[in-house]
Amino acid sequence: MKKILLILSILGVLVGCGEKKEEKIKIGITQIIEHAALDEVVVGFKECLKDKGYDETKVEIDYQNAQGDFGTAQTIANSYVQDKKDLVLAISTPSSQAMYNVTKEIPIIVAAVTDPISAGLIGANVTGVSDMAPVEKQVELIKILLPTAKKIGVVYNTSEENSLVLVDILKKESNKYGYEIVEKGITNINEIGQAMDVILKEVDVLYTPTDNLIVAATPLVLSKAKENKVPVIGCIEDQIKQGALATETISYKNSGYQAGEMAIEILNGKKPNDIPIETLENTVLLINRTSMKELGIELPEILKERAIIID
Incomplete structure (x- = not known):
């Protein structure tokens, strides 16, 4: 009996050695x-x-x-x-x-x-x-929601390539409607507050590109904008949930x-x-209901059919 158990044990070891563990x-x-x-x-x-x-x-x-x-x-x-x-x-x-x-x-x-x-x-x-953000649609959204706006402000990280690309596109698209772009460049998150204090005194609406520093500082950006009663056109859904007025996004x-x-x-x-x-070609239109009320904005008929309202 002991011999049989010994043989089975040896066979088990040999089989185990023969198994190759698949690497992840x-x-x-x-x-x-x-x-x-x-x-x-x-x-x-x-x-x-x-x-x-x-x-x-x-x-x-x-x-x-x-x-x-x-x-x-x-x-x-x-x-x-x-x-x-x-x-x-x-x-x-x-x-x-x-x-x-x-x-x-x-x-x-x-x-x-x-x-x-x-x-x-x-x-x-x-x-x-x-x-790539649908900047053309976002600028059109400004024209529809804020028809009296003339100056668009944008704060962005000058060392982030995608921010430079988006600001350049913003300028081209805004030129179609005769908007004036007021821009402030930053290099780190600690400069955002001061940049906001300056730019929000000069503009009718603030546009936030998909700039990682700006998006990460969304609570600060929205707080400063609210103090100055300046509407914010965001770039992602979470910004609208936090209180930005609206965006068209992927x-x-x-x-x-x-x-x-x-x-x-x-x-x-x-x-x-x-x-x-x-x-990504498909985009969604998101609008914050509370921000609309605070800014005294009525939802235009042209947007009602496809707008997703966030409370």
Whole structure:
């Protein structure tokens, strides 16, 4: 009997040694700063992977946030290279640039990047989803909701490429209606309060681009605007929920889901440069009811059919 047990034990060890444990796919997610839109990209990305069968048993996700610091984003990028990630989702222009600076081999999927070409994100290992804002529609919204407005204010981070692109588009679109653009550039989050104090005295409406510093400081921006009774045209849904007057925007969760579909294509063998960078065409119109009342604005008939009213 002892011999039989010994033989079975040895066979069990041999079988165990013969089994090869399947290694998990290593995915890095690098994000420049925490705010609702960028967080939604992560939610959509993970949801897509799970829907397609890439759950935690198959994928190991290493999520890191740079807390608004480009140097930290660069450190995160280097750590992903050292860890030999199979794929990286880089959320925001700075995080994408930091990642591309250190590797031309690891596949990079960029997300929440307005203009990948202007940002220099062109390479064999790069693809992704642009979050180009519908600036034309947003300026039209100002014309409809605020027909007496003449001066549009914009505060933005001068070191963020997508902000420069959006401000340039804002100027071109505003020129169609004869608006005057009043701009204030900042370089860090500590300068926002002072910039707001200056610009809000000069404008009829404040436009916030998809600038990561400005979006992260939304409570401060809205507080300053309310003090000065200046309406705010936001860029993402969360800003409207917090009290900005209105926006026409894309779904960042859908953007993340789209990035997830790209990731699966790459994991199945497709090369990143064989997958074109995509944009989201569908937009939604969001309006804050409380802000309308406080500013004495009636919802125009032309917007009633498709506006989503947020209380």
